[in-house]
Amino acid sequence: MAATTTVTDSGSMRIITEVIPATDPRAAQLTSASSPSTPAVSSFQVRGFRRAQPKALGTIHIFTGIIHICFGIILTVSEHGTLSLPVASGVLFWLGLLLLVSGSLLVESEKRDNILLVKICCVVNIGVILSTLVATLVHTTAIAHDIPGCENNMPYQLKAEWCFEAENKMLSNGLDSMFVIFCLLEFCAAVVALAFGYDAIKQHNYTRMAL
Template sequence: MASAVTECGNVRIITQVIQQKAPQVAEGMSELESTSTSSQLASTQPKNFKNTLPKALGVVQIVLGATQISFGIALTVAQEDFKKLTVSSGVYFWIGILLLLSGALLVEMEKRDNALLEKICLLANLLVGVASVVAVILHGTEIGKETLKADRCAGIDEYYCSDSGEVLVYGLNSVFIILSLLELAISLTAVVVTLKSTKEQSYRQMLSR
């Protein structure tokens, strides 16, 4: 940069000449600014999916899975001679195992940003949703079968007759229908969260290019 001073009476004129940058330098500076802008945009995005919602959903699923398996073991032992439909189908065990798997994946997804892990987690939660619907059908069928049975007190003195078994069937299956609906709602929420995480990861990859 060159400068020249010219005086004209009481007026002083300062002239500065700025040299134009070479085209290659200007192009390099433009690319550098573009890269810097992209990096700045990428840095504003969360590096990892730090939302605590996946971890919370995963913990709830693990608790529900452990509950299902525990009740499955207890009912299998209690109904050793005459097993009900839900015990015979093993619904407590396979839905419990799916819940434990899906919950563990959700907890791990909160820690790591991995596309394959998110796809597996999405698939696991879809399976949990389907299993929850099947469980509702099985428990509802068992209640229906108990309702269609003939009066258990027919020909028996009312003093010696007890309907505690029927009440237990109704109550137990009703509780598990509610739990299955809760598991369905949690799995659908987890699917939405996983899809959102996948879209955010794709967006960050586009910015980093």
């Protein structure tokens, strides 16, 4: 079947309509040109996520995660007798590892146009948000309580000599306060990554439905 051309006059305009059969090679070219490719759509959505600067947010998570793990090792070794609440709970280690994973994924999302990677970043950052809230509660509880081994459980209980040194409690409170500040920074970075990631995923799903 050959292509047919129809000319229609409408006022001062002339409309030329050409009907191309399905067997014509030009039909395949027009079909491929009219439908946007999936990688292009995905790349557009990932670029929207990159407005949050995921590499910078990932660097924050990696840096603070290393600090958490290093201090966790130091405090575990130094508190071999009676462990403080943050060390006993292991919050310095599992939060530090989670931050390293989150930071690595965020940095990697800067390099790859993959909407699935953005979704994984969102899931991991939800875990970071919840973990930082738990860690903040642990550190603030440690600040409000006495150093382990120095509690007044009994009226005539003898305390160790180091319990009467105010510098020990000040040092412990200072470290816990520092970790609370780190948790606040990590929480803000995770919220930003989650907000931009959710917006990119929502746009991606909307585009797929529109197609």
